[in-house]
Amino acid sequence: MEFVKKIQQFISYWYVRYLLATELYMVDTWEKVVMHIVFGIMFTLFWYFNYSIIMSGIAQLRSSTAHDVEQIL
Amino acid sequence: MATTIAGSRNERDLNKLDKHGFKDLKQNVHNGKTTNGYMKTNDLRNGDTKFGLSGGGVPKMDWSKYDTFPGSFEKCTLLTAALTHFGLYILMFLGFVNQLLFTPKVATEKNREGYAPLYDPFETFFSRYVYRRVQHCFNRPITSAPGAELTLKERCTDDRNWTFRFTGTERRCINLGSYNYLGFAGHSTHAAVAAAARQYGLALCSPRAELGTTPLHRDLEATTAKFLGVEAAIVVGMGFGTNTLGLPGLLGPGSLALSDEKNHASLIMGLRLARATVRVFRHNDVRHLEQLARAAIAERKWTKIVIVVEGVYSMEGTIVPLAAMVALKRRLGLQLYLDEAHSVGALGPRGRGVCDHAGVAPADVDVLMGTFTKSFGAAGGYIAGSAKLINWLRQYGHAHTYAHAMSPPVAQQILSAMRLLDEDEGRQRLRQLRDNTHYFRDQLRRMGVVTLGHPDSPVVPVLVYTFSKMAATVERLTESNVATVGVGFPATPLNKARIRFCLSASHSRAQLERCVEAVARAVRELGLDYSRQAR
Numbered sequence: 227m228e229f230v231k232k233i234q235q236f237i238s239y240w241y242v243r244y245l246l247a248t249e250l251y252m253v254d255t256w257e258k259v260v261m262h263i264v265f266g267i268m269f270t271l272f273w274y275f276n277y278s279i280i281m282s283g284i285a286q287l288r289s290s291t292a293h294d295v296e297q298i299l
Numbered sequence: 300m301a302t303t304i305a306g307s308r309n310e311r312d313l314n315k316l317d318k319h320g321f322k323d324l325k326q327n328v329h330n331g332k333t334t335n336g337y338m339k340t341n342d343l344r345n346g347d348t349k350f351g352l353s354g355g356g357v358p359k360m361d362w363s364k365y366d367t368f369p370g371s372f373e374k375c376t377l378l379t380a381a382l383t384h385f386g387l388y389i390l391m392f393l394g395f396v397n398q399l400l401f402t403p404k405v406a407t408e409k410n411r412e413g414y415a416p417l418y419d420p421f422e423t424f425f426s427r428y429v430y431r432r433v434q435h436c437f438n439r440p441i442t443s444a445p446g447a448e449l450t451l452k453e454r455c456t457d458d459r460n461w462t463f464r465f466t467g468t469e470r471r472c473i474n475l476g477s478y479n480y481l482g483f484a485g486h487s488t489h490a491a492v493a494a495a496a497r498q499y500g501l502a503l504c505s506p507r508a509e510l511g512t513t514p515l516h517r518d519l520e521a522t523t524a525k526f527l528g529v530e531a532a533i534v535v536g537m538g539f540g541t542n543t544l545g546l547p548g549l550l551g552p553g554s555l556a557l558s559d560e561k562n563h564a565s566l567i568m569g570l571r572l573a574r575a576t577v578r579v580f581r582h583n584d585v586r587h588l589e590q591l592a593r594a595a596i597a598e599r600k601w602t603k604i605v606i607v608v609e610g611v612y613s614m615e616g617t618i619v620p621l622a623a624m625v626a627l628k629r630r631l632g633l634q635l636y637l638d639e640a641h642s643v644g645a646l647g648p649r650g651r652g653v654c655d656h657a658g659v660a661p662a663d664v665d666v667l668m669g670t671f672t673k674s675f676g677a678a679g680g681y682i683a684g685s686a687k688l689i690n691w692l693r694q695y696g697h698a699h700t701y702a703h704a705m706s707p708p709v710a711q712q713i714l715s716a717m718r719l720l721d722e723d724e725g726r727q728r729l730r731q732l733r734d735n736t737h738y739f740r741d742q743l744r745r746m747g748v749v750t751l752g753h754p755d756s757p758v759v760p761v762l763v764y765t766f767s768k769m770a771a772t773v774e775r776l777t778e779s780n781v782a783t784v785g786v787g788f789p790a791t792p793l794n795k796a797r798i799r800f801c802l803s804a805s806h807s808r809a810q811l812e813r814c815v816e817a818v819a820r821a822v823r824e825l826g827l828d829y830s831r832q833a834r
Contacts, residue, residue: 242771243826249386251767252432254459257393 360589360627366657369583370617370752375764375829383764383794390766394428403427403461425788433770434460436785442469444485445477447805451782472782473810475800478613480645480757481716481728482805483676488715495711503704508693511704519710523681526717527643527651528661531690532683534713535698536705538640538670541680542569545668548696549636550575553602555595557588557633559619561612566638570607582615585623592631605634605665610642610653614791614799616752616760618646621657625664636666644674645757650720650729656755675716677709728804732757735802735811742815747828751797759800760786763827769796772821779817 245251250258375383405427408417430437435456443450451470454463477484495515505511516534523532535541546569550556556575558566561582570577578595580588588606595604606628608619621637628635639652647655652669654661661667666688670680682692693699719725736757743750749762763769769785776783776798787796800814822828 239824242824246765246767246771246825247382247386249390249765249767252770253390253393257397260396261389261393 357630360585360623360630362585362623365585365620365623365626367583367585367620367623368753369620370612370615370756372751373749373762373830373832375749375762376831379764379829380794386765386767387793390429394424397428398424422789429766429788431460433766433785433787435463436770436773439782441782445474445479446485447474447482447803447807447810448472449474449477449782451777470777470780472777472780473806473814474782475802475814476782476784477803478641478673478801479676479803479805480641480674480732480801481650481676481720481725482803483674483712483716485676488712488719491715492708492711496708499707501706501708503707505704506699506701507704508700513707513710515707515710515714516705519705519714520681522714522717524683526720527654527667527683529667529683530686531688532681533689533692533696533699534671534679534681534705534710536679536703536709537698538672538678538680539565540698540702541668541670541682542566542638543572544569544698544702545682545692545696546570546575546636547573548692548694549573549666550605551602552576553600555601555604556607556636557591557595557604558607559583559609559612561615561617562607562609563613563638563640566607566609575605576601582612583617583620585620585627588624589627589631592627592633596631603634604631605636607636608638610637610639610669611646611756611758612752613641613758614760614786614797616750616756616758616799618642618656618753618756619653621653621659621664625659629663634665635663637664637668639667639669640680641673641758643669644716644720645732646755648729650674650725671709671713675713677712677716679705679709679713732802732804735804735806735808738808739800739802739811739815743818744830744832745834746819746822747830747834748818748822749829757802759802760797761800761827762795762797762829763825764794764796764829766796768825768827769798771825772798772827775821775824776817779813779820781814781817 242251245258248261250261253261411417435454439454440452441449442452448471451472453466453468453470455466456463499513499515503511503513507516519534520532523534524530535544542563542565546566550570550573552574554573554575556570556573556577558570558577558579559582560579567577578591580591592604592606595601606624608624610621611618619637624635627633637653642656643652644650646653649655651661652667654664654667661683662685665684667683668680669683671677672679682689682696720729733755736755736759740750740754740759743759743761751760751762752758763772763785766787769787773783773785784799784801785796786799787793791797802811806814
């Protein structure tokens with residue numbers, strides 16, 4: 227029980243810090259929800275971009291020989 | 300080092316004593332009379348000096364000889380700056396979405412085709428969608444005297460801060476928000492004040508120049524002049540009006556004002572009313588000031604050049620480097636207008652303000668302006684200086700001729716407070732204020748928050764950067780029974796919101812310890828420890 231409470235405290239502390247850092251602390255609830263969703267979408271797009279473009283690019287580089295790299299560059 | 304004083308035609312060696320026995324031109328003595336140090340020149344182009352961009356034959360100031368400490372301004376990290384800007388963009392974005400979807404009734408102007416909009420679009424937008432959200436931290440009504448403690452009347456809102464209603468409860472808080480530096484607000488000079496009210500009434504219903512001068516006013520003017528160590532003084536019933544009505548009497552379209560960028564609204568308004576040309580120098584930056592002054596002299600078209608500064612800046616907590624400014628104005632033959640609204644009574648070993656603090660003779664400052672609203676717990680302001688200046692102001696400053704005379708009980712309160720300052724109790728209060736200031740600033744530094752300004756300044760701004768943090772801090776402190784003031788745009792730049800603590804001689808150490816504890820809790824919870832200096 228004590229452990230769960232501590233985790234709850236930890237989460238609520240950092241949630242308030244997140245709200246303060248993004249100025250969401252003082253806006254209405256629906257505006258908070260909108261911004262959470264916007265942040266969520268942005269994060270997902272970043273993740274997908276990194277996953278699909280950057281990761282595959284790096285994988286290609288890793289599997290290629292020095293001669294290939296010269297050609298790619 | 301032989302040199303020429305600007306425009307005065309008399310060469311002399313500054314290392315030798317002059318014929319009056321003064322070494323560094325510390326006081327100007329002419330015909331056995333002490334003057335204010337400014338020597339009027341008939342013509343700046345006096346033949347034996349060539350004015351170029353460097354200001355003629357006058358050597359450049361060697362600033363290493365003077366205390367030019369502008370106040371501590373710790374820079375924030377790039378991350379903090381980026382987050383603050385990012386937060387502002389989010390606020391603006393949400394505000395625009397809000398305005399688009401739910402336009403409030405106050406935002407629609409009807410039947411105004413063909414007219415310009417009534418309100419400035421950015422400022423109304425700001426007040427609706429940024430200020431309104433944190434409005435519960437401002438304009439809070441109180442129901443007691445603002446002494447060491449005050450009583451807040453609590454409010455709540457049902458419609459997201461568009462309107463408020465009183466809950467009917469009150470909260471007793473330690474007062475860290477009022478400019479009650481010496482603790483004279485709610486002090487027991489009341490018997491004398493009541494006697495003055497009985498004798499003269501509350502209002503004189505007349506300006507000073509007509510039937511509004513009582514012996515109390517004359518006494519107050521003489522006491523103020525003696526208190527400050529100058530020839531004469533004029534008192535005005537309103538502190539803000541002292542600047543806005545006094546400056547147009549002194550300056551005109553041909554004069555140039557070199558104004559500090561953080562100057563108070565009353566000074567800015569006074570300068571605009573005077574139609575003087577204003578050039579702004581960076582806050583407390585004497586080098587920039589020298590550059591502007593020399594360039595202005597080289598233009599050869601100004602009837603006078605006046606430096607306009609404040610003693611203690613209320614939003615920054617900084618103190619003007621007065622000794623350096625006086626040295627500069629002497630060398631270049633400028634004039635100095637000093638607004639001591641926050642410093643008179645609160646600074647210096649004898650409470651004489653920033654002159655006392657910096658060790659400058661009061662006669663070296665041409666115009667000493669100050670208010671009675673802060674340290675003296677009263678109302679109104681004064682302008683002090685040479686007798687000639689004060690007579691001029693009585694004639695040409697609008698306050699004496701057109702504004703209502705100072706209320707007699709108010710004059711009596713100032714007199715009582717000013718006299719008390721020269722007694723043991725007053726000196727005790729000064730010491731207490733200084734101790735409280737040092738203690739509080741020291742504790743804040745240990746917490747790791749960014750405090751601005753001079754170590755001796757009783758105004759202690761703490762930077763929190765964002766509006767949310769400002770609101771959250773004020774909320775947390777109110778919950779811990781500490782009443783203080785958050786300041787944001789337009790009083791500060793958009794990304795430099797701050798909490799301002801004002802210390803008072805009436806705070807006991809136990810009260811301050813409670814405040815420090817409350818502030819420390821808020822700092823821990825909200826993450827306000829931005830400082831990267833040694834703790």
